[in-house]
Amino acid sequence: MALRHAVLAALLGGELSGYQLAKSFDLGVANFWHAQPQQLYAELTRLERDGLVSGREVVQEGRPNKRVFLVTAEGLAEVERFTAASAKPSFVRDDLLVKVQGADHVDTGPLIAQLTERADFAQGKIELFEELLERMRGSRTEEEFLRDGEPVGPYLTCLRGLAFERGNRDWCRTAVTVLRERAGARGGR
Amino acid sequence: MALRHAVLAALLGGELSGYQLAKSFDLGVANFWHAQPQQLYAELTRLERDGLVSGREVVQEGRPNKRVFLVTAEGLAEVERFTAASAKPSFVRDDLLVKVQGADHVDTGPLIAQLTERADFAQGKIELFEELLERMRGSRTEEEFLRDGEPVGPYLTCLRGLAFERGNRDWCRTAVTVLRERAGARGGR
DNA sequence: GTCTGCTACTCATGGAGATGACTAGTCAGA
DNA sequence: TCTGACTAGTCATCTCCATGAGTAGCAGAC
Numbered sequence: 193m194a195l196r197h198a199v200l201a202a203l204l205g206g207e208l209s210g211y212q213l214a215k216s217f218d219l220g221v222a223n224f225w226h227a228q229p230q231q232l233y234a235e236l237t238r239l240e241r242d243g244l245v246s247g248r249e250v251v252q253e254g255r256p257n258k259r260v261f262l263v264t265a266e267g268l269a270e271v272e273r274f275t276a277a278s279a280k281p282s283f284v285r286d287d288l289l290v291k292v293q294g295a296d297h298v299d300t301g302p303l304i305a306q307l308t309e310r311a312d313f314a315q316g317k318i319e320l321f322e323e324l325l326e327r328m329r330g331s332r333t334e335e336e337f338l339r340d341g342e343p344v345g346p347y348l349t350c351l352r353g354l355a356f357e358r359g360n361r362d363w364c365r366t367a368v369t370v371l372r373e374r375a376g377a378r379g380g381r
Numbered sequence: 382m383a384l385r386h387a388v389l390a391a392l393l394g395g396e397l398s399g400y401q402l403a404k405s406f407d408l409g410v411a412n413f414w415h416a417q418p419q420q421l422y423a424e425l426t427r428l429e430r431d432g433l434v435s436g437r438e439v440v441q442e443g444r445p446n447k448r449v450f451l452v453t454a455e456g457l458a459e460v461e462r463f464t465a466a467s468a469k470p471s472f473v474r475d476d477l478l479v480k481v482q483g484a485d486h487v488d489t490g491p492l493i494a495q496l497t498e499r500a501d502f503a504q505g506k507i508e509l510f511e512e513l514l515e516r517m518r519g520s521r522t523e524e525e526f527l528r529d530g531e532p533v534g535p536y537l538t539c540l541r542g543l544a545f546e547r548g549n550r551d552w553c554r555t556a557v558t559v560l561r562e563r564a565g566a567r568g569g570r
Numbered sequence: 571g572t573c574t575g576c577t578a579c580t581c582a583t584g585g586a587g588a589t590g591a592c593t594a595g596t597c598a599g600a
Numbered sequence: 601t602c603t604g605a606c607t608a609g610t611c612a613t614c615t616c617c618a619t620g621a622g623t624a625g626c627a628g629a630c
Contacts, residue, residue: 193586194476201482211608224482226472231587233609256595256608271483276491279476281502283415284545286471287383291464292541293413294390295534297457302465313470338559340566345484348559352481352552356473359544367537370527377529382616400578420617422579445578445625576627584619592610600603 197274198225199235200267203245205343209258210236224349236261244270292367300371307371311364314357321354386463387414388424389456392434394532398447399425413538425450433459481556489560496560500553503546510543 244267403418433456
């Protein structure tokens with residue numbers, strides 16, 4: 193159950209509503225985890241039931257009221273416990289990789305299209321992450337921020353996301369080049 | 382259901398038994414997907430039931446007999462279909478990232494230990510991937526192999542795995558450095 | 571001579587995450 | 601004035617994936 197801890201970790205940064213939470217877990221950002229709104233609402237309900245977060249109603253004008261949640265002392269203890277527990281290694285897991293694995297045996301046309309699309313998507317996320325990092329560190333350099341800026345946690349996970357997407361983009365591009373040239377060579381044979 | 386297609390993609394490289402398959406999907410290699418032996422056996426059963434792979438008994442001396450599977454024509458068609466279908470973007474999803482996200486609010490000692498462990502694990506996989514790539518390309522250079530070596534699919538996925546693990550290792554190391562220095566600064570205050 | 575480890579596989583159950591379908595009010599623009 | 605987009609959230613279901621436990625024969629080590 194890492195989703196639960198991901199939600200807790202996100203709320204450590206300050207009070208958020210389910211909707212705001214969903215914004216950061218859904219498209220684009222997804223710094224360190226990814227989830228659909230429904231999952232988050234469900235998880236928040238469970239977390240509140242278990243006393244790890246507490247919610248309060250915020251009355252708004254001109255838009256629906258919302259419930260914002262913050263981590264309780266028990267919640268923090270749970271984060272502490274989770275952080276200390278040993279983590280299982282993470283694995284790459286990607287439909288696209290499965291498809292590329294079989295590239296020798298299928299028509300590579302649609303595959304190249306998907307790789308291109310993915311490269312563009314990754315590029316978009318790269319820009320997003322770069323902006324986010326800039327915003328977080330403000331006028332400081334990265335080195336300065338890492339020395340004593342706050343919060344470092346989100347900054348570090350953002351850095352990982354950035355590196356991951358750069359890896360994605362670069363790999364997709366080389367895969368496209370390779371597959372294109374091979375298709376060309378076969379076609380011109 | 383990407384597991385199913387991952388199995389198919391793996392079998393495109395040639396006949397394999399469930400056990401052999403499990404070897405490559407389990408620890409270490411896990412080129413492009415990861416799964417437990419039980420999942421693979423179950424999936425193979427389903428694939429055979431659906432006519433996407435066909436199995437045959439191989440009698441062995443001095444060790445248990447085994448069943449080896451190969452992809453049928455329908456199986457290949459299914460791979461083709463799957464490859465052409467649009468893929469959903471993949472997301473980073475890692476317990477460790479969740480833990481780092483909350484790094485500002487917890488004791489970083491155990492976290493640093495886990496990051497170090499992960500860096501070592503990644504290093505091990507890097508070496509494994511490098512060997513694998515060398516073995517695949519034989520005497521050719523990477524450029525040569527990518528131009529017309531076979532199979533490219535597995536080579537490309539292996540490259541992605543390598544890059545991913547390098548990213549993991551490097552990120553873990555910087556995270557360790559950052560968290561250590563901060564802990565030191567706080568302690569000596 | 572027994573113990574550990576490897577090949578080779580099966581069964582059963584749990585739990586997390588994914589998905590589709592819906593409600594309902596507000597606001598900006600065609 | 602109607603449409604689409606945004607805020608804010610709920611309910612129900614499902615499928616995949618994860619995990620533990622177990623079997624059984626053979627080989628080599630100590």
